[in-house]
Every structure is written in C-alpha cells, then in structure tokens.
Amino acid sequence: MSKTNLAIQKDLLRQPSTITLVGNPNTGKSTIFNALTGLRQKIANYPGITVERKMGSTIINGVLHKVIDLPGAYSLNHKKADERITYETLIGSYDYEEKPDLLLLVLDASNLERNLFLASQVMDLQIPILMVLTMSDIADERGIIIKPEQLSSAWRVPVISVNARSKNCDTQIKEALIEKGVAVPKPFQWNPTTPLRKAVERLDKEWLSKHTQLPKRARPIEALRLIAEGGLEDSFYQYSEGGKAKKLIESLQNFLEAAGENPTAAEVVQRYRFISDISEGSVSKEHSNELT
Amino acid sequence: MSLSDAVVQQKYEVKQIQGEELVRIMEMGLTPGSICRVIRRAPMGYPMEIKIRGYLLSLRKKEADMIEVIPV
Numbered sequence: 440m441s442k443t444n445l446a447i448q449k450d451l452l453r454q455p456s457t458i459t460l461v462g463n464p465n466t467g468k469s470t471i472f473n474a475l476t477g478l479r480q481k482i483a484n485y486p487g488i489t490v491e492r493k494m495g496s497t498i499i500n501g502v503l504h505k506v507i508d509l510p511g512a513y514s515l516n517h518k519k520a521d522e523r524i525t526y527e528t529l530i531g532s533y534d535y536e537e538k539p540d541l542l543l544l545v546l547d548a549s550n551l552e553r554n555l556f557l558a559s560q561v562m563d564l565q566i567p568i569l570m571v572l573t574m575s576d577i578a579d580e581r582g583i584i585i586k587p588e589q590l591s592s593a594w595r596v597p598v599i600s601v602n603a604r605s606k607n608c609d610t611q612i613k614e615a616l617i618e619k620g621v622a623v624p625k626p627f628q629w630n631p632t633t634p635l636r637k638a639v640e641r642l643d644k645e646w647l648s649k650h651t652q653l654p655k656r657a658r659p660i661e662a663l664r665l666i667a668e669g670g671l672e673d674s675f676y677q678y679s680e681g682g683k684a685k686k687l688i689e690s691l692q693n694f695l696e697a698a699g700e701n702p703t704a705a706e707v708v709q710r711y712r713f714i715s716d717i718s719e720g721s722v723s724k725e726h727s728n729e730l731t
Numbered sequence: 732m733s734l735s736d737a738v739v740q741q742k743y744e745v746k747q748i749q750g751e752e753l754v755r756i757m758e759m760g761l762t763p764g765s766i767c768r769v770i771r772r773a774p775m776g777y778p779m780e781i782k783i784r785g786y787l788l789s790l791r792k793k794e795a796d797m798i799e800v801i802p803v
C-alpha cells in the first residue's frame with residue numbers, strides 16, 4: 440500500500456464548498472470549527488430537538504467555504520436523534536443540513552483505536568476526506584507515538600496531526616487542505632470476509648436499491664446495520680415492502696451463521712480486527728507498562 | 732465468568748457479549764478476543780472503570796453483566 444494509491448484531489452477548494460467536521464464526541468471538532476470560522480458563525484438548533492446546529496464560514500485561498508460542525512457520534516448505526524442527524528447529513532438525505540463536499544474526519548490521537556471505528560464507517564461513504572488527528576500534545580505526554588504516514592497509507596487518505604488548541608491550528612488545517620488535499624477512500628478497506636460482503640451486496644441489490652431512496656454510497660452501511668440488528672422497525676426510513684425485507688434479512692443472517700459468522704457481531708469484530716492490525720504499524724508506545 | 736465479578740487490576744479476555752445492546756457494547760471496543768483490565772470500582776461495585784484498547788471506559792452493572800470474560 441503505497442502513497443500512489445491515494446486518490447488525491449486538490450482542486451475541490453477552488454470553488455465554494457461545504458466542509459463538514461465529523462468525529463467522536465470530545466475530539467476537538469468544535470475547537471477546530473471555532474478556529475476556522477472565528478466570528479463567522481451561526482448557532483441554532485436542529486428543528487424539533489435541542490441539538491446544536493453550528494455553521495460558519497472560512498476563507499481558503501480567497502474562496503469562501505461553508506463549515507459545519509456535526510454532532511459527535513460513536514457509530515453510524517445508532518438511533519439517537521443527534522447521531523441520526525450526523526448519519527443523514529453524511530449520506531446527504533437530511534433536509535436541514537448541507538451535503539458535505541469534503542470532510543474533516545477528526546480523531547483523538549490519544550485514543551485512536553476507538554476513534555477509528557466511526558472513522559472506518561465514515562470512510563465507507565465515499566466522501567473526500569482529510570483526516571485530522573487532534574490531541575497530539577496529549578498523545579505526546581502519554582508517550583503515544585503516531586505515524587501519520589502509516590495511517591495515511593493504510594486508509595488511503597491524507598492525514599495531519601494538530602494540537603487543536605494551538606494558535607496556528609486553522610492555518611495548519613488550511614495548508615493541509617491545499618497541499619495534501621483530500622481523498623476518497625475505497626469502501627470496505629477494512630477487509631470484510633467474503634460471506635459478509637456477499638450478504639451486503641445481496642441486501643443492496645435485492646432490496647435497498649429497489650425499495651428505498653437511499654443514495655448508492657449509503658446502502659452498504661445501511662445493509663450492515665440491518666444485517667446486524669435486523670431493526671427494520673426502528674429504522675429511520677419509511678420502508679415499503681418491509682415484510683419482504685424481513686425475510687431476506689433473516690435468510691442472510693442464516694447464510695452468515697452457516698458460514699461460521701455471528702451476524703450481529705460480524706461488522707464490529709471485523710472492523711476492529713483491521714483497526715488493531717493497522718494500529719500495530721502506526722501507533723506505538725514509549726511506556727509499555729501503560730498498555731491495556 | 733461475568734465482568735461484573737471481575738477484580739481490580741486483573742486482566743480479562745472478552746469471550747462473548749449477550750443481551751439487548753450488544754452491538755453498542757462491542758462498538759466501544761469490547762469485541763470477543765479483546766483484552767481489558769479493571770482499573771477501579773466504586774464502593775458499591777459500580778460504575779466500574781476498565782481500560783480497553785488504550786482508553787478508560789466506565790460501565791454500569793447492567794452492561795458488565797452482559798460481558799462474559801476469562802482472566803488472563
């Protein structure tokens with residue numbers, strides 16, 4: 440996996456774009472949002488719920504861009520109101536929020552493995568990404584050594600490491616957007632097993648693509664969620680032909696079980712397996728006594 | 732054994748998770764095969780704080796009960 444595999448885009452920011460911040464809670468998204476937008480920001484609530492909606496603007500190379508600070512989330516599978524907003528905004532189906540043209544995927548460098556779980560899901564959505572590692576100062580203090588280049592070649596997106604509270608954080612991010620650019624990662628970089636891949640493809644082809652309005656790039660994530668949880672009824676879409684879907688999902692779950700996989704656990708286990716594997720190459724620790 | 736019966740400082744390997752919110756628990760990093768360590772427990776036992784995948788996670792009794800572990 441060499442750098443040449445990165446599908447880098449650098450001309451995106453020549454036109455006004457929507458730059459969206461996404462990541463786990465408490466990773467520094469709002470700190471970066473404030474640094475980028477300064478006084479150019481507007482805070483309101485999303486309609487009907489008390490979740491803050493933060494939008495602002497920033498100038499990069501003379502072009503004015505929108506910046507959106509999404510509610511923090513641990514997973515795209517969740518059904519809490521604020522996590523739904525994040526998910527629906529990312530897939531471009533939330534009426535009250537701008538579709539992202541590119542993402543600042545924010546990760547806490549001192550807690551990388553857990554942060555990579557959501558990140559790996561977001562990277563399946565085929566949106567141009569710059570990965571921003573925050574808390575680099577805390578990682579340093581704890582003796583956690585991150586190798587951004589390794590992370591970048593493992594996930595095929597450009598990566599920068601910042602202290603979001605430092606004065607020049609906005610400049611660092613803007614420069615990275617210009618010089619490193621953004622890249623669209625290939626979906627399923629986390630190497631799902633063949634049976635899981637097949638189950639996702641079948642649910643997409645035989646049902647999601649026919650009976651839902653979901654954009655193509657969001658269907659694999661939705662398929663994974665349905666296979667794990669079967670939760671058609673608590674899904675936030677109005678599914679037609681739910682009965683047919685239910686049967687199909689059950690048969691796919693049986694298919695996975697016959698292949699020796701636990702349908703409920705498969706996605707999470709396989710994502711974390713890949714994350715641990717790549718973390719061995721990209722994260723190390725000075726004080727080994729602190730591990731686990 | 733259940734993680735509810737785990738003792739402070741001991742390391743455990745997660746064997747399996749059972750119950751309603753098992754996906755949410757696994758998403759926190761507690762997947763089968765992962766290793767955690769109990770860091771501290773409140774006087775009545777809960778919340779209990781464990782270290783998993785390099786970070787501290789606080790669990791309620793309801794959650795700890797769902798997690799089957801073996802000492803390592």
Ligand SMILES: Nc1nc2c(ncn2[C@@H]2O[C@H](COP(=O)(O)OP(=O)(O)O)[C@@H](O)[C@H]2O)c(=O)[nH]1
Pocket residue numbers: 462463464465466467468469470471511573574575576577601602603604
């Ligand atoms: N030391 C340090 N603290 C940070 C950094 N980024 C954010 N913080 C702090 O972490 C906390 C959470 O940051 P915030 O931007 O609100 O996170 P959000 O929930 O992702 O929006 C705040 O107290 C920030 O000041 C960083 O790079 N280094």
Ligand SMILES: [Mg+2]
Pocket residue numbers: 465468469470
């Ligand atoms: Mg915030």
